[in-house]
Amino acid sequence: MTRLLIVSDAWHPQVNGVVRSLENVGNTLARRGYEVRYLTPEPFWTLPLPTYSEIRVPLPSLRVVQDMIADFAPDHIHIATEGPLGLAARTLCVTGELAFTTSYHTRFPEYLAARLPVPVEWSYGYLRWFHAAASATMVPTPSVLKHLRRRFFRHLAVWSRGVDLSAFSPGPKAMFAGLPGPHLLYVGRVAVEKNIEAFLELKHPGTKIVVGDGPERGALMHRFPDVVFTGQLTGAALRDAYRSADVFVFPSRTDTFGNVMLESMACGTPVAGYPVMGPIDVIGTGKGGALEDDLASAVKRALSIPRSEAISRAKEFTWEAAADQFARRLAPIRSRVGIAA
Template identity: 35%
Template sequence: MSSQPNTESRRPSRIYLKVALVTETWPPEVNGVAHTLARLVEGMRGRGHHVQVLRPHQPGNPQVIVVDPAELDAPMDERALPGLPLPGYSGLRLGLPAGRRLKAWWTEDRPDAVYIATEGPLGHSALRVARRLGIPVASGFHTHFDGYARYYGVGWLTPLVRAVLRRFHNRCDVTLAPTQVLATHLAEYGFERVRVMARGVDTRRFSPARRSSRLHKQWRAGGAGPIVLYVGRLAPEKNLDLVVEAFRSLQDRLPDARLVLVGDGPSRVALQRAHPDLIFTGQQVGQALAQHYASADLFLFPSTSETFGNVVIEAMASGLPVLAFDTAAAHEHVLSGVSGARVPYTGDPNTDAAAFVTAAAELAQAPEAWDEMGRYARTRARGLDWVEVVAQFETVCMDILKEARDASPAMDG
């Protein structure tokens, strides 16, 4: 036997990463992107990785938060950079270019990988700095900004916005999309190196066990009908007129049904004036949000602008059947006639709206089937664990770091 020491046994069993995450939205802001990023950071720290979060300054929050590593599984620091309010999006901030600060920080303490979640000015400056320093970069396609143009009367800008997004993402080592369908569409539009990273749901937080009889009774206001729910931003891109139209069709068959809209946004005032019988709860978070989901009976989600739509799987986890277009999360997880109804999406507004309204009316014909559909939805959601999503993200970061080192052996020095 060799007398040489076994150096292999002394090597660490895993590699721990320093990851810089750049985003223009972060809790306590309430939206799907902020929620997803918070879960990724929590999961990566739980796996022993160091995460640095770089985001615009939020009024009322500290400029810099550095967490004591002794208190956590892994260190994290959160740094606020200059930003401005985003017009029309109360509570959200637009990050400003911060190239000098990023270069100074990353030169002094170089991350192994950078993840850019938003394509605003802060994201663009982060990409430029990372490219100059030779740091591998992953980006996320979290929002259909190219598709938003038509909802705000400037649809002619769509090709231009898409070209800007394509140029941005193609300068990254990899772009992460939440579904295979979206990844395929991006590839068709010329986006390169697109990989799928799914989304998860916390089935302990979002659960039928959160149902509140008090809340349900309050919404019914003495009636005996079901509670129909919408959760999301109250804004033009969410197709809210179709929420109301589909509900009215359902209400024709179930007169005591009530529609509850959870969320806030620029469309709220007009909707409340036009439909005073609807219930507007405003924005809900945490346990209150979970109770709102679980205390309803059916979830309507007619948005076609989502890259994923976390609310769909949150509703499923809460035991609700879901009516949605056959896109994004619904395409991946809703099974018509089993856990709700998926409506084919053609891209023709009139055809699609008519089909969605018809599907709502058909569901209203058999409300006694909703409970069983909700149980199937819950079963499906239980398989969507954030642990798997974080593992996918970790693999992506490891892969682009390895590719960068293989391309530049001197980096190992």
């Protein structure tokens, strides 16, 4: 049996695309006979991330991480995040001359610059150094690959995402029945880097609904009293929210993919967003959604898209295909390919 170790600073109780992607690809590979183990912050002390207390940063012991890797004796190591835990695993792999792969999920430099006066180039310098030691760095879309190539990252490969069509599927539009239509929905973190204000400031009839939680929720609820804030929803309630919306609005300009767009389209709800990295790869030429520099125009156009087209587009993304891409890029840990300080 092939043993795969996935190292990630992001893990439960966080609810985000990184955690969902790692779980889904791990579950898919496990069904194929892999033994998959996750090395996460759970065994370590954690501290709240400054300006974002919902996310906790692990304080890993290098010796403990080393012992956990040795006890599992993996055939492949994948380091999914560039935080303290990922850095500890990277250090051990480089010093031990063990090959490993990494993945790039988040435009951390832009997120950090939105919160603190840290130059974007400094952050990209760290990320470039971090990923340079990997035999391959997996990125979610071709547009992200092009973006990182322009910043001189090497050994890049696309690892796409999927959607669970058995969970996210069409159904009755019942959740927002008592609210004026059309129903415009956002699902995700309520944080400054998500550009939610661009959605909430739209002059459009109907009701705007925000599903999710985060550090900006309180301030936005105060500024936009007519918007419905549900808090975080999961399971059947989340699926009902997707199904009950008329348009899913994705205002982010910094996401590298946007799993929520696939979930929405799988439930039959078209997407409106900007023609930027992430949406241009998920929506493509417009099947299943509308992308415009003017978000209001995108919403108007998305309202006319048949729900069947959104469903059809979502079916093009499967976790089976994503797991194929992931598995092809894994490196045997005793290979010296890509090892560099």
